[in-house]
Amino acid sequence: MALAKITSVTGRGVYVPGNDIDTDRIIPARFMKCVTFDGLGEFLFHDVRHTPEGAPTGHPIDQPAHKGASILLSGANFGCGSSREHAPQAIHKAGFRAVIAENFAEIFFGNSTTLGIPCVNAAREDIARVAAAIERDPSLEITVDVAALEVRFGADSIKITQRESARDALVNGRWDAIGDLIDGLPAVHATAARLPYLATA
């Protein structure tokens, strides 16, 4: 199955400030009692979007002006904690197609890349600049150019970085490795044969 080449993502942005936003915050564990990922989108950031009594808190992603945004901006160490793929799945199913943050937790970054969601790093002051532009005009079109490693918004732009293996996988349409891994199966069996603990008997 051919994968799309994800060279850039264009859409409106929403800024969710904060550092160390963990995967329990992105999708609380009680919503993982499921055997498919369907329907996770509505529970994205659930417990910060609602009071304990269930009333909306006015979270950025619920602001009418940000409805339909597809680019999420945040702070440092985004996605730390649990390895749950439910977190990037919820982000994707809520309509987001790229995340811009100062940096990302390791497992979250890998999980997102495998789903074709570019996670790109930007300097704090640059993220603040994009956030300020969104604040001024929520309908502003933002382009996360993964190939050129920059984010363009209005007449402005910022530099971004991304781990080269992820950038390569996204822009060349091989972000989901399953096909390549299957192609390598003969070599896998050869490697396995050299490891005593993999013997069947």
Place this chain on the structure above:
Amino acid sequence: MSAQPRSLFEKVWAAHAVRTLANGQTQLLIGTHLIHEVTSPQAFGMLRDLGLQVAFPHRTFATVDHIVPTNELVEPYRDPLAQAMMDELRKNCAQFGVTFFDRASGKQGIVHIVGPEQGITQPGTTIACGDSHTSTHGAFGAIAFGIGTSQVRDVLATQTMALGALKVRRIEVNGKLRPGVYAKDVILHIIRQLGVNGGTGFAYEYAGSTFDAFSMEERMTVCNMSIEGGARVGYVNPDETTFAYLKGRPYSPTGDAWDAAVARWRSFASDPGCRYDDVVRIDAADIAPSVTWGINPGQGIAITENIPSPETAATDDDRAGIIEALAYMKLPAGQPIKGTKINVAFLGSCTNGRLSDFQEVAKYIQGRKVAPGVRAIAVPGSQIVALQCEKLGLDKILAEAGFEWRAAGCSMCLAMNPDKLIGDELCASSSNRNFKGRQGSVTGRTVLMSPVMVAAAAVTGVVADAREVFAVN
């Protein structure tokens, strides 16, 4: 053979590298795949959609831990969603030929406790599991990765995954821990010092005389929380302690194969003089009984310290972090953490739900009583741990003191089961995460600490210094 001294990480990586992929990542063979009910059903669904089989079913092992009720043994469970996940795992294991340590097997438990106690977790191997605390298995000198569900699919279908190599940071702790200081305090100290994202891109190699003297269970406690410091992988080089633990376990080699395995395992230990990307040295005497005061595991202090104050924060980030954490935790800035009222005491989890944890607690709590108004639960990490404790009468000692003795599972560590905080209850917890809402109530509060500190909090009803409560010196 290579003359260049190499770290364990490099050796294990080289032995399991299948080939280099087009994007520069390595197709890495995962020798052992552990699965559980929460992150595997979608992966099996993807296999079905793609018409794929499990490539090495004899190298995949399943158990059920996250959703399993610890106070309800008979199915169907009252929670139909929990029952559905249980049924799904059972069906998937049967269909794809995967060994399932079901509750009826007597070997069920938290996946990171089951692997080691069955002897499945071995030195010089690669392990993956759809759970971030997979780093626990590194205690045996394995390279163990927490992975997402798509990678669970990859490992099921090919026994491999695509990964980039990690850098290696050696964390050397030397000396004897002071009385009342435990492995849990060592890892809380390390995370506080290096930060919750200090380990991003690194594997942590834990070494030094403190680790040499540690039991396997203590090593597991430290490796378990590597991910809380941002390190996806943490390990301890295998030694005689490792081999002694593995001897005679169900999946351990026997006879001549045992001797060959030990020789092989030994060869994976980091070579003297190998290169590290970073080295951190810590004096064991500097480590105190520790507790968290905030909403991530790096927000910790010694029990004798005061809760941080925004005014004294070193950076703007720290200040914002302290303000956010104290607002959530409802704790007073600049005041002692000692004396903070608790509502719940939780003993258990993949961090501290092993025999030695309950033994240590039982030693001190015998003859004492849980303070009035405190809800206290003790949850063995596996059915085998439960049995070991029961044989020694530890369950009785804990029950006598006022702890409810439960069946094995993840329980209140993440509250995907009936064990949950209510409202803004504050829990003295031997688990690994104090994130907002982690223990099942959106306003629930978690203070992480060692099991003995949980016991001290339970009997006094407040966050306490176990050394004072139990006259440890």
